Amino acid sequence: MTVMVKAEGVHKSFGPVEVLTGIDLEVKTGEVFCLIGPSGSGKSTFLRCINHLEKINAGRLYVDGELVGYRQKGDKLYELKDSEVAVKRRDIGMVFQRFNLFPHMTAVENVIEAPVQVKGVGKGKARERALELLDRVGLADKAGNYPSQLSGGQQQRVAIARALAMDPKLMLFDEPTSALDPELVGDVLDVMRDLAESGMTMIVVTHEMGFAREVGDSLVFMDGGVVVESGHPREVLTNPQHERTKSFLSKVL
Amino acid sequence: MTVDIDKTPADTPPAGPEAIKAIPVRHYGRYVSAVVAIALLGGVVYAFSQGKINWGAIPDYFFDDRILDGVGKTLLLTILSMAIGVIGGVLLAVMRLSKNPVTSSIAWFYIWFFRGTPVLVQLIVWFNLGLVFEYINLGPFYKDEWSDFMTPFLTALLGLGLNEAAYMAEICRAGLLSVDEGQTEASHALGMSHAKTLRRIVIPQAMRVIVPPTGNEVINMLKTTSLVSVVQYPELLRAAQDIGQTSGAPAEMLFLAAAWYLLLTSIFSVGQYYLERYYARGSSRSLPATPFQKIRANVLSLSSRSKPKGGTA
Numbered sequence: 001m002t003v004m005v006k007a008e009g010v011h012k013s014f015g016p017v018e019v020l021t022g023i024d025l026e027v028k029t030g031e032v033f034c035l036i037g038p039s040g041s042g043k044s045t046f047l048r049c050i051n052h053l054e055k056i057n058a059g060r061l062y063v064d065g066e067l068v069g070y071r072q073k074g075d076k077l078y079e080l081k082d083s084e085v086a087v088k089r090r091d092i093g094m095v096f097q098r099f100n101l102f103p104h105m106t107a108v109e110n111v112i113e114a115p116v117q118v119k120g121v122g123k124g125k126a127r128e129r130a131l132e133l134l135d136r137v138g139l140a141d142k143a144g145n146y147p148s149q150l151s152g153g154q155q156q157r158v159a160i161a162r163a164l165a166m167d168p169k170l171m172l173f174d175e176p177t178s179a180l181d182p183e184l185v186g187d188v189l190d191v192m193r194d195l196a197e198s199g200m201t202m203i204v205v206t207h208e209m210g211f212a213r214e215v216g217d218s219l220v221f222m223d224g225g226v227v228v229e230s231g232h233p234r235e236v237l238t239n240p241q242h243e244r245t246k247s248f249l250s251k252v253l
Numbered sequence: 254m255t256v257d258i259d260k261t262p263a264d265t266p267p268a269g270p271e272a273i274k275a276i277p278v279r280h281y282g283r284y285v286s287a288v289v290a291i292a293l294l295g296g297v298v299y300a301f302s303q304g305k306i307n308w309g310a311i312p313d314y315f316f317d318d319r320i321l322d323g324v325g326k327t328l329l330l331t332i333l334s335m336a337i338g339v340i341g342g343v344l345l346a347v348m349r350l351s352k353n354p355v356t357s358s359i360a361w362f363y364i365w366f367f368r369g370t371p372v373l374v375q376l377i378v379w380f381n382l383g384l385v386f387e388y389i390n391l392g393p394f395y396k397d398e399w400s401d402f403m404t405p406f407l408t409a410l411l412g413l414g415l416n417e418a419a420y421m422a423e424i425c426r427a428g429l430l431s432v433d434e435g436q437t438e439a440s441h442a443l444g445m446s447h448a449k450t451l452r453r454i455v456i457p458q459a460m461r462v463i464v465p466p467t468g469n470e471v472i473n474m475l476k477t478t479s480l481v482s483v484v485q486y487p488e489l490l491r492a493a494q495d496i497g498q499t500s501g502a503p504a505e506m507l508f509l510a511a512a513w514y515l516l517l518t519s520i521f522s523v524g525q526y527y528l529e530r531y532y533a534r535g536s537s538r539s540l541p542a543t544p545f546q547k548i549r550a551n552v553l554s555l556s557s558r559s560k561p562k563g564g565t566a
Contacts (some may be wrong), residue, residue: 043254052443053438053441053442082446082447083446086441086444086445087444088445089441089442089443089444090443090444092442093442094439094442095434096438096439098435100433100435100436100438100439102436102439102440102454102458103458104457104458104532104534113443113453114443114444114445116442116444117445117453118443118449146534159439162443163442163443166443166444197482
């Protein structure tokens with residue numbers, strides 16, 4: 001199994017506040033990798049570092065064997081140009097907690113926007129693919145609706161379809177169900193489960209322990225900017241070794 | 254007990270609850286204020302009707318060639334100055350928001366200067382710049398005497414347009430800042446460049462915030478063009494004044510000009526409404542009705558309201 005994401009001593013601080021204080025981990029190709037932890041533990045920040053929405057201050061972060069945000073020549077690091085970063089982001093899909101659909105576009109326009117504008121796919125072809133993807137997330141009949149006319153769960157599924165339209169090799173989920181009514185969470189998780197079964201590499205920041213246990217291949221518990229405990233989800237969730245993990249799980253389970 | 258409670262609603266007639274019939278409160282203050290307001294209005298109308306105003310002169314000159322020419326020039330000046338204002342404003346807004354301290358300071362200084370001085374003063378300064386520059390010399394491209402280069406039209410255009418750019422910059426900046434940062438992030442995460450994000454995602458959403466005040470600015474600009482009469486540009490007000498002096502009806506011609514301004518601003522307001530409606534798509538669940546749709550809905554609801562009345566009568 002090849003490695004999709006590799007972090008070596010990743011540090012990130014916002015001004016004087018250190019959010020990540022040395023993250024080391026490996027995400028293998030094709031696995032569903034769950035990140036859990038209390039709020040403020042740095043899991044979302046780490047996720048945003050992976051597609052360079054945040055710049056890391058120290059350490060190394062690799063996606064598919066390539067350094068994120070920099071190019072290494074000898075022992076010197078060169079910052080990548082914005083356009084080069086943009087090219088790398090094409091292969092990494094991201095789903096946000098607050099959906100971030102483009103409100104001035106219909107569902108199908110949201111999905112075709114990036115393929116047409118970034119990859120130069122023809123509109124007709126992109127539309128065909130977008131309708132397929134919307135069908136896959138169960139929203140074929142909502143293609144012409146604006147985001148404001150969709151429920152939170154439907155918006156999030158459109159957002160997943162939008163990310164998939166770029167044919168990413170890696171999908172990042174930043175608490176995809178946290179802003180949803182409990183009733184709507186299931187539909188989104190079903191789509192993610194389906195995606196996991198298709199073999200997509202997924203990194204999921206989540207509070208849905210049931211999802212992590214069922215679908216996850218690896219799980220990491222983060223707190224205070226470091227990885228406290230990692231392992232197979234079933235093991236970590238049912239038999240945590242670390243005190244901090246135990247107290248966290250006793251509160252959320 | 255519970256059985257009783259269950260029964261009560263069943264006992265009420267199926268026709269529904271009886272409508273309340275009560276004597277409404279009388280608002281005497283409203284009657285008094287309405288009478289006072291009408292009396293004042295009547296007084297003003299009476300005063301004007303008693304004045305020595307030759308009302309007939311207004312329709313006589315309303316479509317006079319010189320007036321129509323003035324209207325055309327006013328419109329041309331409004332549109333061109335607004336175009337300069339909008340383009341300059343977008344440019345200045347992007348400059349002010351850029352991370353480059355030099356460009357953002359220059360934009361800040363520009364806005365500070367042009368917003369801080371009266372537009373009338375700016376117009377006169379442009380007009381009199383010939384006292385400072387004898388020649389305009391753009392290297393190999395263009396060279397001429399300043400007074401030949403700076404025609405009244407160009408003076409008016411530069412004076413109004415550059416001043417407007419400062420105001421539009423602030424409006425555009427507010428619009429760009431109003432778009433949620435998550436939109437930029439989502440767009441970047443999809444691999445879109447800065448420029449594409451701005452053009453495809455941010456600006457279309459900012460337009461919803463930018464359009465209403467810009468409509469105001471257009472209407473303001475239309476009226477502000479009347480200041481240009483001081484730099485000898487024959488727009489609507491100047492044309493009206495010229496006719497007023499020769500025809501011996503100066504006050505009447507000012508009323509005429511006012512009527513034309515009112516007509517033009519009314520037309521612009523309607524255009525603004527439809528533009529706002531266009532950029533509102535997606536922001537609310539259903540678009541606001543057009544005036545025509547509103548009228549139709551009112552007519553329909555009136556007729557449907559009258560039906561039950563007719564039934565009871």
